[in-house]
Amino acid sequence: MNPADLAAPPSPLGFPAPYWFLVLLKVAGFTLHMAPMHLWTAGLLVALLLIRRPDAHARLLGERLITQLPVVIALGINFGIVPLLFLQVAYYRVFYPATVLVAWSWFAVIPLLVLAYYGVYLYAGGLRQTRLGRLHRLAGWVAAAAFLAIGFAFANALTLMTRLDAWPDLWRATSRAGAPLGTALNLSDPRLLPRWLMLLALALVTTAAYAVVDAGLFVRGLPAAYRRWVAGFALRLATLGVVGFALFGSWYAFGTWGAEVRQAMLGRLAPLTAATAAAPALPWLLIARQRRGPTPGAALATGLAQFGVLALNATSRQVVQNVELARFLDVAAEPMRTQWSPLVVFLLLLAGGVGVILWMVGRARSTLRPVPH
Amino acid sequence: MHYPWWHVPFLTAPMLIAIVAVLHVLVAHYAVGGGLFLAAEATYAYRTHNHRYLDYLRQHAWFFILLTVVYGAITGVGIWWTIGLASPLATESLIHIFVFGWAMEYVFFILEIVSAFIFYYFWGRLPPRTHQAVGWIYAVSAWISLVLITGITGFMLNPGAWPQRQSFWVGFFNPQFLPQVAARTGGAFLLAALYVYLHAAFKVKDPALLRLIEQRSARPALAGSILIVLGGAGWYLFLPASARAALAAASVLNVLVVLLFAITVAVFVMLYLGPYRNPGWLSPGFALLFLGLGLAAVTSGEYVREAVRKPFIVYNVVLGNQILPAELPRLRAAGILQGGVWPRAFVSTHYPHLLREGRVDQEGLLRLPQADQVLLGEALFMHACNNCHASRSGFSALRNLMRGWTPEMVRAVTEHPERVHFFMPPWAGTEAESRLLEQYLRTLVLPSPVELPEPMGGRR
Numbered sequence: 151m152n153p154a155d156l157a158a159p160p161s162p163l164g165f166p167a168p169y170w171f172l173v174l175l176k177v178a179g180f181t182l183h184m185a186p187m188h189l190w191t192a193g194l195l196v197a198l199l200l201i202r203r204p205d206a207h208a209r210l211l212g213e214r215l216i217t218q219l220p221v222v223i224a225l226g227i228n229f230g231i232v233p234l235l236f237l238q239v240a241y242y243r244v245f246y247p248a249t250v251l252v253a254w255s256w257f258a259v260i261p262l263l264v265l266a267y268y269g270v271y272l273y274a275g276g277l278r279q280t281r282l283g284r285l286h287r288l289a290g291w292v293a294a295a296a297f298l299a300i301g302f303a304f305a306n307a308l309t310l311m312t313r314l315d316a317w318p319d320l321w322r323a324t325s326r327a328g329a330p331l332g333t334a335l336n337l338s339d340p341r342l343l344p345r346w347l348m349l350l351a352l353a354l355v356t357t358a359a360y361a362v363v364d365a366g367l368f369v370r371g372l373p374a375a376y377r378r379w380v381a382g383f384a385l386r387l388a389t390l391g392v393v394g395f396a397l398f399g400s401w402y403a404f405g406t407w408g409a410e411v412r413q414a415m416l417g418r419l420a421p422l423t424a425a426t427a428a429a430p431a432l433p434w435l436l437i438a439r440q441r442r443g444p445t446p447g448a449a450l451a452t453g454l455a456q457f458g459v460l461a462l463n464a465t466s467r468q469v470v471q472n473v474e475l476a477r478f479l480d481v482a483a484e485p486m487r488t489q490w491s492p493l494v495v496f497l498l499l500l501a502g503g504v505g506v507i508l509w510m511v512g513r514a515r516s517t518l519r520p521v522p523h
Numbered sequence: 524m525h526y527p528w529w530h531v532p533f534l535t536a537p538m539l540i541a542i543v544a545v546l547h548v549l550v551a552h553y554a555v556g557g558g559l560f561l562a563a564e565a566t567y568a569y570r571t572h573n574h575r576y577l578d579y580l581r582q583h584a585w586f587f588i589l590l591t592v593v594y595g596a597i598t599g600v601g602i603w604w605t606i607g608l609a610s611p612l613a614t615e616s617l618i619h620i621f622v623f624g625w626a627m628e629y630v631f632f633i634l635e636i637v638s639a640f641i642f643y644y645f646w647g648r649l650p651p652r653t654h655q656a657v658g659w660i661y662a663v664s665a666w667i668s669l670v671l672i673t674g675i676t677g678f679m680l681n682p683g684a685w686p687q688r689q690s691f692w693v694g695f696f697n698p699q700f701l702p703q704v705a706a707r708t709g710g711a712f713l714l715a716a717l718y719v720y721l722h723a724a725f726k727v728k729d730p731a732l733l734r735l736i737e738q739r740s741a742r743p744a745l746a747g748s749i750l751i752v753l754g755g756a757g758w759y760l761f762l763p764a765s766a767r768a769a770l771a772a773a774s775v776l777n778v779l780v781v782l783l784f785a786i787t788v789a790v791f792v793m794l795y796l797g798p799y800r801n802p803g804w805l806s807p808g809f810a811l812l813f814l815g816l817g818l819a820a821v822t823s824g825e826y827v828r829e830a831v832r833k834p835f836i837v838y839n840v841v842l843g844n845q846i847l848p849a850e851l852p853r854l855r856a857a858g859i860l861q862g863g864v865w866p867r868a869f870v871s872t873h874y875p876h877l878l879r880e881g882r883v884d885q886e887g888l889l890r891l892p893q894a895d896q897v898l899l900g901e902a903l904f905m906h907a908c909n910n911c912h913a914s915r916s917g918f919s920a921l922r923n924l925m926r927g928w929t930p931e932m933v934r935a936v937t938e939h940p941e942r943v944h945f946f947m948p949p950w951a952g953t954e955a956e957s958r959l960l961e962q963y964l965r966t967l968v969l970p971s972p973v974e975l976p977e978p979m980g981g982r983r
Contacts, residue, residue, distance in 0.1 A: 151871050156864060158525040158611075162847070163619040163689075175626075221644075224592050224636045227600065231629050238607065238618050246611035250527045253536075253608045260543070260601035267593045318868070321527065327898060328869035329530035329905035332608070492623035492691045496630070503630040507637050510657055514641045517648040 153314035154478040156321075158243040164485035165239065167493055172240040177468050179232025181461040186226025188460075189360055190219060191301050192353035194270065194294045196387065201282075207379035210372075214364060215357075216290070217274045223267055241311065241471075241481060248311040251320050253332025255303045262296045262303075269293030305346045310336040312474035344402035351394025352430065352463065358388035359433050359456035362440060366449020370518060377443030385441065388434045395430050403427075407470075414473045415466075426466040429459040524846060524854070524863030524951075526611040528906050533917030536609035537910055541829060543605045545822050547598035552707065552821060554591035556715025556747070558635075558665040561587065561642070562658035564739065569651045575732050579723070584643045586722050592639055596632075610910075612845040613679075613836045620685075620694055621675050628671040634664040669707055677703045679837045680828070681763050686839050698761040706754025710821055712747025713790065716740040717810070717817040720798070724810035734802040741799035748791040751820075752784070758828070763838055766831040769946045776830055779823040786820040833946035836910075842948040844910045851951055858883055859903055859952040869902050885955040893962070900963025903956055907948075914967060921964060927971025930961075937961045 165172065193215050200212030238245055249256045269289040276286025310316065313336065320334040336342060365372070365380040403423070407415065415423045433455040440448050475481055529536045561584055568576040607614045618625070638661035642654065649657065677699030678685065685694040719740045727733045762770070770776050790813065797804040836843050846854065854862045860870050861883040870883055874895070877884045888899065904914065913920040925933065937957040940947040950957055 151868055156868060158615070158864060161615055161619050162849070163616065166619055166622050220593075221640050224596065224640070225633075227596060228629070228632045228636055231600065231632065232626070234603075235618065235622060235625055235629070238614070239622050242611075242615045242618070246526050246607060246615065250529045250608055250611065253529045257539070257604065257608060260597060260604055263597050263600075264594060267597065271589065271593065318872070321865075321868075322872060325527075326530055327901035327905050328865060329528045329902070329909065332529050332531070489623055489691045492627075496623045496626045499627050499630045503634050506634060506660060510637055510641050510660065513649060513653050513657075514645045517645055 151318050153317055156247060156314060156317050157479050158247065160243065160484050164487040166487065166489045168486060168488065169240060169482040169484070172236045173468060176233045176236035176240065177461075177464045179229065179236065180464045180467075181457070183226060183229040183233055184460045184464065185356060185360075185457065186222045186229060187301075188349075188353035188356035189215070189222050190226060190266075190270075190297050192350060192391075193222075193357040193360065194219060194290075194297060196354070196357050198290050198294055201277075205379075207376050208383070210376060211361060211364075211380055211383065213277050214369070215361070216270065217277060218364075219270045220267075220274060223270060227263070241475075243479065243481070244311050244314065244475065247317065249307050250332065251317060251324070251330050251334045252303075252307050252310060252336065253330065255335060256307050257332070259300050259303050262300050266293040266296035266300065269296065301349070302346060305342055305349075306336045309339050309341050309345065312471055313339055314478045341402060341406040344398050344406060348395060348398035348402050351391050351398055352459070354391030354394065355388050355430050355433060356391075356456055356460070358384040358391060358437060359452050361387070362437055362444045363449045363453040366440070366444030366446050366452075374443055378441070381437070381440045381443055384437050385434075388430075388437050392430045392434050396427075399427060408474070410477060411470055411473050415470065419469060422462075422466055422469065426462045429462050433459060524850075524859060524866060524906060525615075526845065527865045528845070528909060529608055530905055530909060531609075533913055535909060535911065535913055535918050538918050540602065540605045540609050541826065543598060543601045544829070545825055547595065547602055548821055548825050549818050550590055550595040551599060552711045552714040553587075553718045554595045554635075555665045555669045555708075556711030556713070556743070557587045557591065557718060558639075558658075558662040559711070560715045560719060560740065560743070562655070562662040563743075565658050566655050567739070569655060573735075575729065576735065579727060579732060579736070581643075581646050582726060583719065583722055584646070588639055588643055590718075592636065596636075610836055610841075610845065612847070613841040616837060616841055616847075617675060617679070620691065621678070623691065624671055624675055624695060628668050631664040631668045631671070635661055635668065638664065666708070666711075669711065670704055673703045673707055674700055676828075680766065680832050681761055682838055682840060699758065702754045702757025702761055704754070705750050706758060706824070709747040709750025709752075709754055710824070712743040713751065713787075714747075714814075714817050714821060716744030716747070716794075717790075717814040720805055720810040721807075721814045724805050724807045730803070733805055737798035737802040737805050741794050741797075741802075744794050745791060745799060748787050748794070751787050751824075755784070755787075755824070762831065765833060765945060766838070769831045769833045770827070772946070773830070776827055779827050783820050783823040783827065786816050786823070790816050790820070834941065834948040842951075844907050844948050844951070846948065846951050851949065854951040855953065857953075858885060858956050859906060860888070860899070860956060863906055866902060866906055870899075873898070885953055888955045889958055896959050896962045897966055898963075899956075900959040900961070903952065903960045904963055907951065907960070911947075922967045922969060925964065925968050927973070928968050930965065933964050933968065934961050937964065 197212040197215035197219075200208040201216070203209065203212075270293045273282075273286050273290035273293065276282045276289075310320075316336065316339065320336070321330055324331050324334040361380050361384045365377050403412075403415070433452050436448060436452040436455055440452070444452070472481065531539060561580060565577070565580055567573075568580060603614075638657050641649075642657045642661055645657075646654065674695040674697070678694045678697045681697055681699045682694055683697040685697065719736065723733060723736045727736065759767070759770075770780065793813065797809070832838060834843050835841060836845070839848065841847060850862070860866045861881075867878075867883070871878050874891070877887045877891075889896070891899070901914075908921070911919060912924070915922045934957075936943045937960045938950060938954075941949040952960075
C-alpha cells in the first residue's frame with residue numbers, strides 16, 4: 151500500500167486564501183501560543199518546586215508565576231485557536247487522518263485541560279489563603295502532570311501527521327473492520343521524544359525570560375535583593391534550558407531527521423537551521439547581563455528576544471513539516487478561491503481588536519500600585 | 524469516505540459531539556448573558572451608588588469567570604476538537620467555507636478574555652466609567668461571538684443559496700441566521716438570570732439585596748423567554764423540508780419540542796409571578812429548580828436542533844455519512860470499497876487479489892467465503908451506517924432496530940435506505956456492496972420478541 155494514497159483528496163472548495171498567507175497566520179499564531187504554553191508546561195513545574203524551598207525570594211517568584219497562570223492559560227488557549235484553525239485549512243488532508251488514528255489521546259486533551267486549569271485555580275486560591283493545604287498541593291501537581299500529558303498528546307498527533315508511512319501499521323493494529331478505534335499512539339516515532347524534550351528545554355528558557363520580564367516590568371516596589379535573586383535564578387534556569395535545547399536539539403536533528411529533511415535543513419536552509427539553533431543564546435546573554443537585577447529596558451529586550459527565538463522555532467518547525475510531507479503530497483498544490491471580503495473584515499477586526507486590547511491594558515497598567523514588601 | 528471513520532463502540536463517534544456540545548451550551552449561553560448582566564448591572568450600581576450591589580456583582584464576576592472562562596472556553600474548543608474527529612469531512616468543509624468567520628470569532632474571544640480579567644482583577648482600581656466600559660466591551664464581544672458562531676451553525680441546518688452561489692456571506696446570512704440569533708440571545712438572557720438566581724440564593728444574605736437582584740434579573744429573563752419562543756418559531760418556519768419532516772416523524776423529537784416550549788412557558792410564568800411581581804420567593808431550592816428547568820430546555824433545544832439535520836450533517840453540503848452529494852454518482856458506479864480512501868485501503872490490505880489496476884472486482888466480492896463477505900459488510904457498515912447507528916448495542920443499535928426483520932426487509936434497507944426512512948442517506952455503493960452489507964446486517968437480526976397468534980387467514 152502506498153501511504154500517500156491514505157491522504158484525503160483535495161477539497162473541491164479550494165484554499166480560501168493564498169497558501170503563504172494561511173501558513174503565515176499559522177506560524178504567527180503558533181509563536182503567540184508557544185509563549186504561554188511554555189509557561190504552563192515548564193513554568194508551572196518550576197513554580198511548584200520554588201514554592202517548596204525555604205528561601206523567601208524563591209517562594210515569592212513561585213507564587214507570582216502561579217497566580218498569573220490562570221490569565222496566562224486563558225490567553226494561551228485562545229492563542230492556540232489560530233494555528234489549529236489554519237492547520238486545519240492548509241493541512242487537513244493529513245491532519246484529520248492522523249488525529250483519528252490517535253483519537254482517544256487527542257480527545258483526552260479536553261478533559262485534561264479542564265482538570266489542569268481548575269487545578270491551577272485551586273492551587274492559586276490556596277496561595278491566597280496563606281497556607282497551602284494538601285488538596286491544593288495535589289491539585290498543583292496534578293495540573294502539572296496534566297499539562298505534560300497534553301504536550302505529549304500534541305507531539306504524538308502532530309508528528310504522526312507527517313509520518314504517513316507509519317499510518318498503515320498503526321491502523322491495522324488498532325482498527326475494527328477497517329475503522330480505527332482511535333487507540334493508536336505514535337510511540338515508535340524516533341522524533342517524538344527528542345522533539346518533546348527539546349521543546350521542554352526551550353520552555354525553561356521561556357520561563358527564565360518571563361521571570362526577568364516579570365521582575366523588570368510587572369513588579370514595582372519590590373526590594374533590589376529580590377530582583378537580583380530573580381536575575382541569578384533566571385540565568386541558572388536559562389543555562390539549563392539552553393544546554394538541554396542544544397543536547398536534545400542535536401539528538402533531534404542529527405539522530406532523527408530523514409535524508410530529505412537533512413538535505414534541506416543542512417543545505418539550502420542551513421542559515422535558518424543555524425539561526426534557530428543559536429537563537430536561545432541571545433536571551434541567555436541578555437539575562438546574563440542583568441545580574442544586578444532586571445531593568446525595564448533590558449527585561450523588555452529579553453522578552454522580545456525570547457519571542458524571536460520562538461518565532462524562529464515555529465518557522466523552522468513549519469519548514470521541516472513541509473519537507474517531511476513533500477515525500478507524500480504537495481500541500482500547496484490546491485486551487486485557490488480567495489475570500490477577499492471576509493479576509494478584509496477579519497483583518498480590520500483584528501486591528502480594531504488589538505487597539506481595544508491595548509487601550510484596556512494601558513488603563514489597567516496605569517492603576518498598578520507598588521507591591522508591598 | 525475521504526477520512527478514516529472513528530469507531531466508538533456503543534456510543535458512536537457523533538454522540539461524543541452531542542455530549543460535548545450539550546456540556547458546552549449549558550455554560551456558553553451564560554457566558555453571553557452573564558456578560559450583559561454584569562455590564563448592565565454594574566452600570567446601574569455605579570449610577571445609583573449601590574455599593575452592596577457592587578460588592579455582590581464582584582463576587583458574581585468571580586463565579587462567572589471560573590465557570591465561563593475555564594469550563595465554557597475549553598468545552599467550546601472541545602466541540603471543535605470532537606467534530607474534527609467524528610465528522611472530519613464536514614469539519615473540513617465548514618473550515619474551508621468559514622475560516623475567516625472563525626478567525627473573526629477568535630478576535631472577539633481574545634477581547635472577551637482580556638476584558639473579563641481586567642473587569643474582575645481591576646475592580647475597585649479602575650475609575651467607574653472605565654470599569655463599566657470594560658464590562659460593556661466584554662458583553663458586546665461575547666454577543667458578537669454568539670452571532671458569528673450562529674451564522675455557522677445556522678448554515679449547517681439551512682445553507683440557503685450557498686450551494687448555488689458558494690459565497691461566504693450568502694452562507695453566513697442563511698435563512699436560519701436571524702431566528703437562531705434571536706433564540707440564542709433569548710437563551711442567553713434567560714439562562715444568565717437563572718445562574719444569577721442560583722448564585723445569589725446561596726451567597727446573598729441580605730433580603731433587600733436579594734429582592735433587588737430578583738427583580739432586576741427578571742425583566743431580561745422574561746424578554747429572553749419571549750425571544751426563545753419567537754426564535755423557535757422562526758427556526759421551525761425556515762427548516763428545510765426533510766428536517767421538518769424528520770421533526771414530525773420522530774416521536775422523541777416531538778416530545779422534546781413540546782418539553783422545550785412547555786418548560787419555557789412554565790419558566791416565564793414562574794418568573795412573572797415570582798421574581799417579577801412578588802420578589803422574595805428566591806430560595807436555594809427554588810433557584811435550583813429554576814436553573815434545572817432552564818438547562819433542561821436548553822439541552823432539549825440543542826438536541827432537537829442537531830437531530831433534525833437529516834440526512835445531512837451540513838444540509839445539502841455533506842451527507843450524514845461523510846459523503847459529498849456530488850460524489851454519489853461516482854461512488855455508486857465504482858463502489859465504496861474502491862472510491863473511499865480507507866475502504867480501498869482495507870480491501871488492498873485484506874483482499875489484494877480483488878484489486879486489479881486500482882479497481883475492485885465487484886463480482887469477485889460475492890465469490891468470497893461467507894465470513895469474508897460479512898467482514899467486508901462490516902467495513903461498509905462502519906463507513907456508511909456507524910455515524911448514526913451502533914451495531915449490537917448502544918446508541919440506535921441496529922440489532923434493536925431490526926428485531927424480527929425478514930431477509931427481504933434487510934435487503935430493502937441496504938439497497939435503498941432513503942426509501943425505508945427518508946432521513947437516511949441514500950446507498951452510495953454498488954449492488955454487490957449492498958449484498959455484502961446485507962450479509963453483515965443479517966448477523967445482527969434477532970427474532971421478534973412479540974409472539975402473536977397466527978392470523979385467521981394464516982390458519983386456512
